[in-house]
Amino acid sequence: MNTAFLPDPASLRVRVVRKEALTKDIVLIELASVDGQPLPTFTAGAHIDVQLPGGLTRQYSLCDTAAETYQIAVLKEPQGRGGSVAMHDLVHAGSELVVGTPRNLFELSASAQSSLLLAGGIGITPLLCMAQSLATARRPFSLHYCTRSAEATAFRGALAAAPYAAQVHHHYDDGTPEQKLDLPALLSCPQPGMHLYTCGPSGFMDAVLAAARASGWPESQLHYEFFKAEPPQSENDGSFEVQVASTGEVIPVAADETVLMALAAHGIELPASCEQGVCGTCLTRVLGGEPDHRDMYLTPEEQAQNDQFLPCCSRSKSARLVLDI
DSSP states (O other), X not given: OOOOOOSOSSOEEEEEEEEEESSSSEEEEEEEETTSOOOOOOOTTOEEEEEOTTSOEEEEEOOOTTOSSEEEEEEOOTTSSSHHHHHHHTOOTXXXXXXXXXXXXXXXXXXXXXXXXXXXXXXXXXXXXXXHHHHHTTOOEEEEEEESOSTTOTTHHHHHHSTXXXXXXXXXXXXXXXXXXXXXXXXXXXXXXXXXEEEEXXXXXXXXXXXXXXXXXXGGGEEEEESOOOOOOOTTOOOEEEEETTTOOEEEEOTTSOHHHHHHHTTOOOOOSSSSSSSOTTOEEEEESOEEXXXXXXXXXXXXXXXXXXXXXXXXXXSEEEEOO
């Protein structure tokens, strides 16, 4: 069952005006409106939902706040869920697509006195936008960008030519030991007013956040955006019930289905997009019961409150959850 759809009814029809290889596995795709009208503006950290051939919907961060077009960069992952392969193999210059209006779940903090940007691989896309925005506003920041090699580094030329090039630090897996990123040293002294932003593969982000928390960084100064979640462990999953607060209807959730799937089977469609607990589109209030949080969207503090959960991936520790729907 595919429950993914654009959460914003104000969808946009766009045309691919440029498709360019940035590395062997990453392409830049530039989108302009089909009708020639200006596209809605956005702020650094925003993403769009893209409807792909075959019915898939995927989220891609926007790379350039100064452009009149939307620019996204896509890493091809042959072992993924099909979205990146569709973007690489089925979308070409001249292709028309439907996208959602920009949404921002990864905003720069207006109160930050300085910013530390840590990108891993394709995670550079929202952080590139942030670096541009911070540089334009003359706000202090530094960008650390970790990749496998110089050849695998998207936007390497653009970063070298940027006015803020001196604030960019590259770290290559195949490089010399002294140029590799030393997370414990970099994050050892959290400063009041310094905010950390990180995006990239889950292993990279887990390491960044663990090092920051171990050094005492306040959670309010940590900002992150996951592209995808690790496959959930489901061998020991059991069944439970959800109750619709508005009607009292009780719906069983089998061990091999998500809450979203169970609700949809009973005619209740919730907004959804990534279906991995990453984007937050399906966030739902919980009025009773204890969720089993499996998302990568809520902070640990938000999860501990147990008053909301993501039904696309999370389950229940109690026999029943009462949902505010």
